[in-house]
Structure formats: C-alpha cells, structure tokens
Amino acid sequence: MKKIRSFIIVVTIGVLVIVSFAYSGIYDISASSPHSSITNWLFSTTSHASIKRSAKDINVPNLHDDALVLAGVNDFSEMCLGCHGAPGQSPEAMGLGLNPPPPDLSESALIMSSAELFWVTKHGIKMTGMPAWGATHDDDSIWPVVAFIKKLPDLGVTQYQDLLARAKGMGHHTDNSTNSEQSHDGKAIEIPSHYDDNYENDDSEQSEDLRPEPEKHDHSKHDHSSK
Numbered sequence: 001m002k003k004i005r006s007f008i009i010v011v012t013i014g015v016l017v018i019v020s021f022a023y024s025g026i027y028d029i030s031a032s033s034p035h036s037s038i039t040n041w042l043f044s045t046t047s048h049a050s051i052k053r054s055a056k057d058i059n060v061p062n063l064h065d066d067a068l069v070l071a072g073v074n075d076f077s078e079m080c081l082g083c084h085g086a087p088g089q090s091p092e093a094m095g096l097g098l099n100p101p102p103p104d105l106s107e108s109a110l111i112m113s114s115a116e117l118f119w120v121t122k123h124g125i126k127m128t129g130m131p132a133w134g135a136t137h138d139d140d141s142i143w144p145v146v147a148f149i150k151k152l153p154d155l156g157v158t159q160y161q162d163l164l165a166r167a168k169g170m171g172h173h174t175d176n177s178t179n180s181e182q183s184h185d186g187k188a189i190e191i192p193s194h195y196d197d198n199y200e201n202d203d204s205e206q207s208e209d210l211r212p213e214p215e216k217h218d219h220s221k222h223d224h225s226s227k
C-alpha cells in the first residue's frame, strides 16, 4: 500500500513538472534554433521505426518503367523540388527555413526502400514540414514520384535536365516548362514568377548547392533495407 502511494506521488509530481514546463514558455520553439540532441534522437528514432513498421506490408509495383520515371520527374519538380531540391537546384526559401530540414532525397533513396519512400510521400510526417500527399493524390499518382526518386542517386545535373525535357506531357503535372500547375480539380493555379530563378536550366555540374548542412537523421542506426 505504501509502495502504491509513493508511486502515485512520483507520477503526480512528474506530470506536474511536465505541465508546468509546457506552460512556462522556457522551451525554445523557434525553427531557427537547432533541436537538442535528445529531441533529435527521440524524434528521429521514433520516426524511422514508425516508417519501417508502417511500410512493411506495402506491395511495390514494377518501378523499372521509363514512362513511370518520366511521369515522376515532372510531378517531383512540381511537388517536391521546392523543399528537397533536385540535381543542381537548391530548395526554395520555404524549404531552406524548415526545421527539421528536408533531406536530400538522392541520399534517402539509397537507404530507404521503395515502400518506405511511398509511405512517407503518401502519409507525410507529423510536426515537420513534410506534407501527406495522399490527402490530394491517389496511389497511382504517387508511385511515379517514387520511381523517379529511386533514380535520383544516379542523376547528374545534365541527366536531370535531359529527363525533364523528355518528360513533357507526362505525369499529372504535365508541363514543367510553364509557370502554372494543374490543380486537382482541373483548374490551373498561377504560381508567382518570384521563383523563376530556381527553375532556370543549369548545365553546370558544379552548380552550387545552397542547402545548409542538414541536421541529419542517423540512418545508420536503422536498417532501411533497399528494394
């Protein structure tokens, strides 16, 4: 009985400390300051374990299909490039300001399986800037992006531009040469031309990647088997 009473007291004090901390305003919530190593470890470990577990029963279609990759390159450029960047292109201002930072997907492609890439793209990641694309896209619109991401590690700037040129008319974001995006109810959405510079062709292999050194997840601790 005494043990139970002590246990209840300890738990109550613990809860009070946590609630007081939450209301105190001491925690620095700003995206401009880095996460503490404990928060980073906790979030990253929880996130990778959840992705691995959630993706394990997903059936992966045949992704070695040129048409799928070409559809994916357009959709990737419209939906993902702004945050994740692409060969020779750094993310836009929005992506550069996020914390945790959007990872370089050519690295993710080497350590995550296709099923895991698909699951993250479809469901997003809570409390980060990674959106759930499944809210507005069906599975058939997401697999082409995964097929393209799997090609990313082998793509230089020139090959990427080449693919973009060949991909005209492919995917549900069909035309990568204009400044308009196909909305999902068929209406064209005009995107402000402010970002034009980020979409300029750049044939130089040495183009500068402006991305800050990301606060990386330690993938080595998690066994993301590649499919």
Ligand code: HEC
Pocket (backbone or CB within 6 Å): 047, 076, 079, 080, 081, 082, 083, 084, 094, 095, 098, 099, 100, 101, 102, 103, 105, 107, 108, 116, 117, 120, 121, 125, 128, 129, 130, 131, 133, 145, 217
């Ligand atoms: C608004 C910004 C934003 C956009 C747009 C965005 N992402 Fe992300 N994405 C993020 C952020 C931030 C993370 C890092 C989340 C974290 O640290 O857990 C992320 C993480 C990921 C990951 C996990 C990578 C890893 O190594 O853990 C994948 C896969 C991914 N995004 C795919 C995509 C795809 C595919 C698209 C386009 C269809 C896309 N993202 C568009 C912000 C974005």
